[in-house]
């Protein structure tokens with residue numbers, strides 16, 4: 223089967239937009255999520271509401287299939303980062319913020335490919351991005367191209383990795399969501415998706431829930447303002 227896809231879906235803005243992108247392109251779409259002891263575990267709790275919202279959207283009915291939830295607690299155990307430990311977010315000597323979980327996306331892609339292999343799925347979709355990223359080296363286009371090659375060699379497969387957000391910024395990500403699912407999708411992302419590193423679901427802004435101060439909230443807020451400024 224070539225007309226199917228597996229989307230890495232965390233419950234955040236980026237992966238929700240990628241999921242809509244996949245629903246627009248492929249006949250059958252499944253999702254995969256990872257529980258690695260992230261402090262913002264709340265993003266896992268919002269996933270069902272986002273999935274339910276997408277299932278209900280006209281045009282995509284019947285396309286969204288199984289959701290695969292993978293327990294990767296071991297990743298939280300071996301990494302000392304601000305996403306998995308209760309420490310303040312800060313910049314490190316190597317120029318990377320301490321929210322960087324070493325190898326996280328590499329590990330995610332391996333598990334995604336293993337599920338795709340088992341399910342006979344050709345296309346793997348991930349929301350990594352070089353434009354707005356916090357310098358995470360495993361979000362780079364070259365990293366993903368190398369991963370695709372390694373997975374296809376290592377699993378004797380022909381997976382195609384899609385990265386629809388790779389070269390666009392956060393304002394353009396909101397715009398992409400609007401072009402895929404109109405204001406219904408934009409409102410679903412604002413209301414139900416979660417991005418905040420601090421797991422804040424009490425403070426409601428124009429762009430959705432979050433603390434408003436962490437790097438993830440700042441990016442999301444700036445992107446939404448840019449989107450609105452351009453008539454979104």
Ligand code: ZN
Nearest residue numbers: 418433436439
């Ligand atoms: Zn926040």
